[in-house]
Amino acid sequence: MCGIIARIGETDDAVDELLVGLENLEYRGYDSAGLAVKNGRGPTVFKREGQISNLKDLLANEVPSGELGIGHTRWSTHGPPTDENAHPHTGCSDRVAVVHNGIIENHDALRTELSERGHYFKSDTDTEVIPHLVEEHLADGATPEQAFRRTVQRLSGSYAIAMLVDESDAIYATRSGSPLVLGVREGKYYLASDVPAFLDFTDEVIFLDDGDVVVLEPGHHEITTLDGEPIERPTQTIDWDPEDAGKGAYDHYMLKEIHEQPTSLRQTLRGRADPVTGDIHLEDFPPGTFEDVERVQFVACGTSYHAGLVGSNFIGSRGLPSQTFLASEYAVSRPPVDENTLVIGVTQSGETADTLAALREAKDGGARTLAVTNVVGSTAARECDDALFIRAGPEIGVAATKTFSSQVVSLSLLGERLVRDVVGHRSEGITDVLSALSDLPDHVQQILDYSKAHRIAKQYHDSEAYFFIGRGSVFPVALEGALKFKEISYEHAEGFAAGELKHGPLALVTPATPVFAVFTGRHDQKTLSNVKEVEARGAPVVAVTSDANEAVVQHANDVLTIPETHPDVAGILANVQLQLLSYHAAEQLDRPIDKPRNLAKSVTVE
Template structure:
């Protein structure tokens, strides 16, 4: 959701805050603001709209100071206006606060504060925080004690950073929303995500729920909710600043589509033997899953589609497997016992719905495993185990390379599950030799794709339907999601056999059907295509050149021949390019689709 940044100890605080906000704009771009301790008070500037609006407002102010905080907002409470933009201050403008998350009891607190004479100006839940601190500050032994007393009144989830007039320090706390600290020589940083300060340092500390931190130029102090000192390890992030820049590409999404060969190589490096097809997961030696007889995947959005894909493969190998939208898992959890493994798939490791589902499983004593991209994330730390997809930072709101890396990583997990739980001579060597070759085949798709020509032909269509069978039905859902996210065009994905059970009523000559063929059940898919053609719908085959589906298609997005369990990854790359090209032709804000943010950290 929203993005927080902060720094203390840097001479060019304002420039660093603006750079951090630009790096975090994928987390929210409804409004942006900053506050700087400039020696004469806390100076606050904020504007609705994108970070560029804030940059224009700040230009020429010569705003200096040793400590500052910033925020880019994805609206939850109140519309995106100047008044609702963060930071928010108390009545005397001596305390400035930025906040991610949702304060569930803000109505009650707002009423109390107004009755005691506080002037609450915005519609946000956040504004109650600086007013609470202002109430506690006169009687507190320190600013930190007042801050701690204020956050003790909050119900809900939060990551908070605060400046107070006269102090070159940042106070911060988290409970249910991510915060990470950065350590540099003579300076310290704070952010909701590492890319905010990656150009300055790669040494980080991930705060945990209940942590309260004070950052000064010289040190970082971390305590728990009771004020007791706690130790948090310093980790080194293996990303480089260039990973979070667009480089030669017009959009992060386009860059990240083209990074998929590298991301896939990183996902399988050291895990897949190209000669034998054997899989080795360092943290999961033989026998790690011998007690497991049921797997429940929980996820949201693109990660949910990766779970659907993996479930098809694992079910085919004989294990009881279910897939659940994380938001529904919490309200209607499926039965589970000692033989159940709940696998939470979350790119950021901070997705609120997925974390809630994992917490539910943990409370019921069920074994949990996080499949995530972020080593120090909440999911990685709270689950019994974690398996990392190694995709590198993904800035574009629409997930691309992480989907491919999730599938590759989940296939390796499936191999370990099958190894430990089934008496089978089939070690899937052919599949994993093909997985090792997959990055090169993705490169071939990227170099030869006709997605731009196909996008030109169908960009004005009334709707776009995507169909497939087995793993391709997950790809169909993902392709439709991508097109909706970044082009705002109507798109739907269906299991191919379901087309005739209702959706066929919507098929016209203006609704192209994208038929995704994997080499498995292609003849059945061809029959489904014929049903659409009989209604004069144009058909685009996303398939190998020799697929029977290609013989009845009007157009073709070709994928190289590969193992059927991997063909969907190649098809998905073609369809990512298609979505990108359609959105580009329609001049959509591809990296910043309306109403969406990269990491959904509120339920």
């Protein structure tokens, strides 16, 4: 879950561009940061524990010049965040500098082997075995490229690696199970874990596959297999403006991305549904695409898992057998699949390791796979049989916001396509659903303009715990509301199916535990009964509902209001209110909202 950036060109301003890339990648890790630059001599390494600002302070007095360099921002897996554990790592002679994302699973055996041959190690990381292995091959007479390839052949696990070597003015890189993308600009090349790293410099990219080996020289690049066979990879243009990946006038990326939802939802919906005729127009999925499907399985993690639950509820309630699984569990205990099973991987980045593992497991079992993702060219999009892009634009905040909304809308449209192909007819009342979806951007804007979430967050800021409940299609929204709250406020928060409160969680309810109850206009009386159980124990209740729902409003201590809409769409609006609630709660506690402790945006390790 670390971030890699590399740059090579004919000008000696590599460090300046590497620092920009590191700052653009800081959402992938912020435990420590470092870079290595080269200009006519061996790699010079600079690295510091903590945020990138610490590294910039180290470089403040003198910025080293160089035409090529590598950089890294770390999210710790092996060893605590310290100067020694920060990347880049070098070997015994400092001839080789390496940055790495992923996990080298056989690093213990390699470290023992290298130590027995006289190598000494300075860090606790798994990465450090890589430069030591390269040094050995160089000492045996291998060229830098040969040494790199032979070293990679010894590694087991997941990795993206970039390397500098004293004897060469090239950058050597490869990937296996961790993302790496090549940016192309006249006279320059960039390598990064994610496109936003180099969007300031180029929007021309080449997405690399597992097993690709890249050698970069000024004005020239070569992509081959590990055995040296040449590979052609297409160059694509990314339709993201660099400003889309910046904070603009907002204090935090998260708040910016919450407020971007009207725009991202319009992008998700554009050209895909006609609320007048009820037609669905998904680019690569014309009518009949899924007529052989008999059952659907969703696999996902975190926020994407909650979106998958909403998608499963949508199509399951319309007659198509559907289940949602945590990808990490699916990968180790796959349910039965066959050629008539469609397995949908929901992943914002398209690089989530657990989700990729689940999709590969499903494919090995004979299932058809489909990625629902935000990133064109991502591993999930390339490995699955099909891909549907949510078109939400870049999301930098660790806490997912606009991508959840766009995922749910995309899954609703995909779900209707599936229902029509498999069940054989349109969903009952689908024109009302599509009409509500078309109104969604404007309804979200109303919430953003008039939300009382700031006041509610302040009112309950000193509570002992926070509970979120929902029923049916908004049970996943309750889970998502609790997840957002806990991950950025660090306060204890739990989401429950409303009917399950009385089967155990009610023991936790006290006057110091506010309960946020989500209502959609469907099953409200049952959820209201659960609210009364809470009130009987003295807990304050905040209802998330429309003003028109008078019976609910009368029983709540406070209300977070959403515009009146179709029950299948109300959860998206409720979620926006809960996003704002979490944001303001964290802000009042002075939490690092965009960089919550122990978390990173793209989880590329299992």
